[in-house]
Amino acid sequence: MAESPYWNPRHETMPREDLEALQVRKLKHLVEWADANVPWHAKRLRDAGVTADSIGSLEDLRRIPYMTRDEWMAGQEENPPYGNVLAQPPERAIRYHMTSGTTGKTPIRVLDSMKDWEWISEMWCYGLWGFGVRPADIMFVAFGYATFIGFWGLHYAGEKMGCLVLPGGAVPTEARVRQIVDLGATVVASTPTYALRMAQEARSLGLDLAGSAVERLILSGEPAGSIPATKKLIEEQWGAKAGDTAGMTELGTIMVFECEEQPGGTHIIEDHYIEEVVDPETDRPVPYGEQGERVVTSFGRGFVPVIRYRTRDFVVRAPGTSCSCGRTFDIYEGGIRGRVDDMKLVRGTNVYPRAVEAIIREFPEVDEFQIHLFTEEGIRDEIEVLIEIPDASADADRVVRDLGKQLAEAHEGLRFGVRQVELETLPRFELKAKRVQDDRIVIGTEGEARQT
Amino acid sequence: MTTELNEAQRTLMDCYRNLALVLEKHGDQLAPFEERNAIKALGALWQIANGLDQDPGQVYELGA
Numbered sequence: 133m134a135e136s137p138y139w140n141p142r143h144e145t146m147p148r149e150d151l152e153a154l155q156v157r158k159l160k161h162l163v164e165w166a167d168a169n170v171p172w173h174a175k176r177l178r179d180a181g182v183t184a185d186s187i188g189s190l191e192d193l194r195r196i197p198y199m200t201r202d203e204w205m206a207g208q209e210e211n212p213p214y215g216n217v218l219a220q221p222p223e224r225a226i227r228y229h230m231t232s233g234t235t236g237k238t239p240i241r242v243l244d245s246m247k248d249w250e251w252i253s254e255m256w257c258y259g260l261w262g263f264g265v266r267p268a269d270i271m272f273v274a275f276g277y278a279t280f281i282g283f284w285g286l287h288y289a290g291e292k293m294g295c296l297v298l299p300g301g302a303v304p305t306e307a308r309v310r311q312i313v314d315l316g317a318t319v320v321a322s323t324p325t326y327a328l329r330m331a332q333e334a335r336s337l338g339l340d341l342a343g344s345a346v347e348r349l350i351l352s353g354e355p356a357g358s359i360p361a362t363k364k365l366i367e368e369q370w371g372a373k374a375g376d377t378a379g380m381t382e383l384g385t386i387m388v389f390e391c392e393e394q395p396g397g398t399h400i401i402e403d404h405y406i407e408e409v410v411d412p413e414t415d416r417p418v419p420y421g422e423q424g425e426r427v428v429t430s431f432g433r434g435f436v437p438v439i440r441y442r443t444r445d446f447v448v449r450a451p452g453t454s455c456s457c458g459r460t461f462d463i464y465e466g467g468i469r470g471r472v473d474d475m476k477l478v479r480g481t482n483v484y485p486r487a488v489e490a491i492i493r494e495f496p497e498v499d500e501f502q503i504h505l506f507t508e509e510g511i512r513d514e515i516e517v518l519i520e521i522p523d524a525s526a527d528a529d530r531v532v533r534d535l536g537k538q539l540a541e542a543h544e545g546l547r548f549g550v551r552q553v554e555l556e557t558l559p560r561f562e563l564k565a566k567r568v569q570d571d572r573i574v575i576g577t578e579g580e581a582r583q584t
Numbered sequence: 585m586t587t588e589l590n591e592a593q594r595t596l597m598d599c600y601r602n603l604a605l606v607l608e609k610h611g612d613q614l615a616p617f618e619e620r621n622a623i624k625a626l627g628a629l630w631q632i633a634n635g636l637d638q639d640p641g642q643v644y645e646l647g648a
Contacts, residue, residue: 140635142587154637165642220644247627247648254631403635432634434642 137392137457139261143403144459148452151460152190155406158431159193160184165219166437172207172216173437193406198415198427199441204382205238214241217436225435229281231381232564242281242436244384249288251404251432252385256289256377258401259389262457263348263375265319267294270345272317274308274326276562277301282353283321285385295319305333305562309341316345324356324366324374325565331369332499332522342371349374352386353564355486358398358467361493378445378468382438383430388464395455397463404432407462408440409449412472421465423448425472444472476505476570478513481546485568491538492517497526498535500558507573516549520558528552587637597638600629607646623647 138144146154164184166173177183182195207215214222225243232239244252265271271290275283277299290297298315300308309330312320322330327349334341349372351357357376366374376398379386387405388398400407409424410417418424426443446469452460470486477483485503492501502518517539521528532550539548559566589597603626611619627648633640 143635157639161639161641224644224647245627245644245648246623247630247643250627250631251634254635434644 137262138459139258140403144258144262144461146403146460148460151402154403156187156190159190159406159429160187162429162431162437162439163187163196165434166439169219170217170437173439190406193408193429193440194417196440199439201240201382201442201444204240208238208241214243218243219437220245220435228279229284229381229384230279232280232282240381242381242384244433245435248384248433248435252285253288253292255379255385255387255401255404255432256285257293259375259377259386260286260289260293260319260350262389262391262399262459263350264373264392265290265293265295265348265350269318269348270296270298270316271319271321272298272300272308272312272315274300274312274320274322274330274562280563281379281381281384282563285379286321286350286352290319305330306337309334309337309339312346313339313341313344318345319348319350320346320370320372321350321352323353323561323563323565324351324359324362325354325561326563327351327366327370327374328362329560329562331366341369344371346370346372348372350377351375352377352379355468355470356489356565358390358396358469359486359490359493360396361490365493365496376467380428380443382436382441382443383428384433384436387428387430388467390467391455391457391459393455393457395457395463397450397455397465398467399452399455399457399459399461399463402461405430407449409447412444420449420451423469426468446470446472474568476515476568478505478515478546481544483515483543483546487542488517488539489567491542492519492535494538495531495535497521497523497528497531499555500560501567502558503568504571505569506571510573513572514549515546516551518551518553518558520555521552522555589636593636596629596632597636600626600633600638600640603629604643604646611646619647 167177176197180195180197224245226246227244227249230239230241273283273287351374356362363374375390377386377389388400390398406429408427410427412425423446426445426447428441430438447464450463450465452462470484474485475482492498498519499522500520504516506514508514536548536550607622630640
């Protein structure tokens, strides 16, 4: 096999002009396909006056209306179980998956054909190969194989690449950690939270993960994979490089990956997606270097065409040239920075869980944490951070004091309570962590709806 | 924009087209093991055609 740092050398190093021409051509095909096979899309395109023939540049994409999760779910309720987005009859599908449901909403249900399922693993191949995974690797997948799509695509990508894939489903954390060490895994895939959980388990078992064969961790499922302090902690505890990726059930796979150069962000797989970044309030495009909401158009999954989908993910885009790897694919600096819906308004101050985590992870004494919001005296929003400190010799008082001070300084002086709790009393997670507990009677002082 | 293919890539594209043709024209003559393995292979070869910018279209009607 030819050695190349790129899965698809031609596309990943393509001049931007050629890349955009490729995207325009693929967009025309996508619009033509959706128009002919999905009546729901056809009506929207017709109402906007968009036909495949009328698309001549990427600017024309903006003539197409946004697609939202609310519309998708409304379609499922109107036309259960799959809604109005399928381009083919369900009997042509070979896989069913759904969203994880961490938001508490009805899950989105999706279907894939044989070709689409191959494409899903193909996208993971970009990420795995780009982060240095090779056929000789032994890949442990720490994932509860079920209807949540999670690392399914990564598993098949590993097989496609010729790796020895160890499916680590439905076993306790202790067994997973022992298998990783005993079977000589060189690559481990998990959420950032679970990577820390496994490291904690290894310590309690007296296993030396940093001295194990593991060289790379493939992280996904949470923004924490690109929080520098969290990543540093994971890399130290595993003695391995950690690479971030991000995907969505709505796309079936990943759309961004961190390359081996670890530029502090994730490359967009731009030969298979068009990613726009817009102001979530005004819908206007935002330039490089400014935070906005991702809007994605996907070329690969014909069974469920996705055109201009509002992801609610916050990102900051930078040119591909800001990385030394040679790819021309643009980068999301700092990966996915959180979700528009994640923001909490506390006494007039915006609080983003990712920013809080970034500060907490600067305190290596803290093993697990939870952000707790509640209403005091029936009227006042309060926020506190509950922390576990396993090392009995650590100066817990100093951690509590300094953490509270740093959180306040980063949030316009907002008072954060910091409270040490008993060990093993906070929840642990294998998939997406839910570390925000919002028990407020009235949410926020403005802009947020009352929670019942 | 067209992609110039080398000999190896042209051969792979021939495989893709021939496989699609077999499924389209003779799918009903194939034994289950022939048909289903051909469909699986077509799904994989489609990735090559797509990665080489050959506009492979969709192959759902062929079972992939």
